[in-house]
Amino acid sequence: GNSVTQMEGPVTLSEEAFLTINCTYTATGYPSLFWYVQYPGEGLQLLLKATKADDKGSNKGFEATYRKETTSFHLEKGSVQVSDSAVYFCALISSGSARQLTFGSGTQLTVLP
Amino acid sequence: KAGVTQTPRYLIKTRGQQVTLSCSPISGHRSVSWYQQTPGQGLQFLFEYFSETQRNKGNFPGRFSGRQFSNSRSEMNVSTLELGDSALYLCASSLGPRDGQDTQYFGPGTRLTVL
Numbered sequence: 001g002n003s004v005t006q007m008e009g010p011v012t013l014s015e016e017a018f019l020t021i022n023c024t025y026t027a028t029g030y031p032s033l034f035w036y037v038q039y040p041g042e043g044l045q046l047l048l049k050a051t052k053a054d055d056k057g058s059n060k061g062f063e064a065t066y067r068k069e070t071t072s073f074h075l076e077k078g079s080v081q082v083s084d085s086a087v088y089f090c091a092l093i094s095s096g097s098a099r100q101l102t103f104g105s106g107t108q109l110t111v112l113p
Numbered sequence: 114k115a116g117v118t119q120t121p122r123y124l125i126k127t128r129g130q131q132v133t134l135s136c137s138p139i140s141g142h143r144s145v146s147w148y149q150q151t152p153g154q155g156l157q158f159l160f161e162y163f164s165e166t167q168r169n170k171g172n173f174p175g176r177f178s179g180r181q182f183s184n185s186r187s188e189m190n191v192s193t194l195e196l197g198d199s200a201l202y203l204c205a206s207s208l209g210p211r212d213g214q215d216t217q218y219f220g221p222g223t224r225l226t227v228l
Contacts, residue, residue, distance in 0.1 A: 032215070043117075043203055044219040051213075089156065093217075098169045099210045100146065101217060103156040 002027045006090050006104030013080055013111050021075040021107045023064075023090035031092040033057075033066055033073040034101070038087045047075075047088070080111045114140055117206050117220035125226045131192040134223045138185050138206030145187040146217060147179060150201040159202075162187055163210050191225075199227045 007022040025031065032051045036044040048057030053068035062077045073090060090104040118137045126132050138145050147159040158171040162181035179189040185206075191198055201222045208214035 034216075036219070043119075043221040044205075046216065046218060049216060093215055095212070099144065099161055099207070099215045100158040100169055100171070101148070101156075101205075102158075105155050 002031070002092060002094050002102040004090050004092055004102055004104035006107055008105075008107070010108035010110060013109070015082055015111055015113050016079045017111075019075070019077040019080045019084075019109070021088055021090075021109070023073045023075065023104060025071050025073065025090075025092050027071075027092055027094045027102075029095035030068075031094045033064070034091045034093075035062070035064055035073070035075050036089045036091060036103075038089065038106070040086075044089065080109075082111045082113050085109055085111045117204055117218055119202075119204050119220040119223050121223060122221065123224045123226075125228065126194050127228050128194055128196060130194050131190065132194060132225060133188055133190045134202055134204075134225075136187045136189075136204030136206075136220060138187070138204075139218055142206035142208055142218075143185050144207045144209050144215070145181055145185065146205045146207075147187070147189050148203045148205065149173075150203060150222070151199075156203075159189065161210070168210060194227045196227050198225065200225060 003026045034049045035047040037047045048059045050057040050066035056065045087106045091101045144163045146161045160179045161169040176192045181187045203222045205217035205219045207217045
């Protein structure tokens, strides 16, 4: 079946530091890949997505590249802000008939001023 | 365009009761999915609906059920509540189930507490 493995947290960084959150996946076919972010007390917000190999998703300074050869979709940001503190989830939808998201366990990011 | 809305935002119930949660998708979206989020199990898929039909169901007992109406709004019901049903229940909508339509957008969730 499908699975997503995310870097264990929590991650604590100083403002303006470089962020990487690792994500690898197992899936049949050619899944679409997503990063969602969850702020305290809220639902999930779509951060970025990529639907085919070598696609780069980007939004709000965050980027992730769909690497089929390494089955990875690592999230990066060059300079984090205190407002980026949240839980980040990597997820996939496989290319079969089931359109359910399979999520990683989430990575808590705290950015200190 | 308004986002996904869920009502109520918070619920407190006691064991053995039943509960109904409601979800209104983004205008024009015809697929609705439900997920349960708990600290121990993370995010788990409950059901997916499209055109009033359940397309997929996750690995949850029959106490969990749902439906979708002709205007794409959806409800989920949990009967005979157990303490372990305490969770954040998230609804997500997408244009449809086909490639290119299946990006899911989430509502704020309903926080259910079972005492």
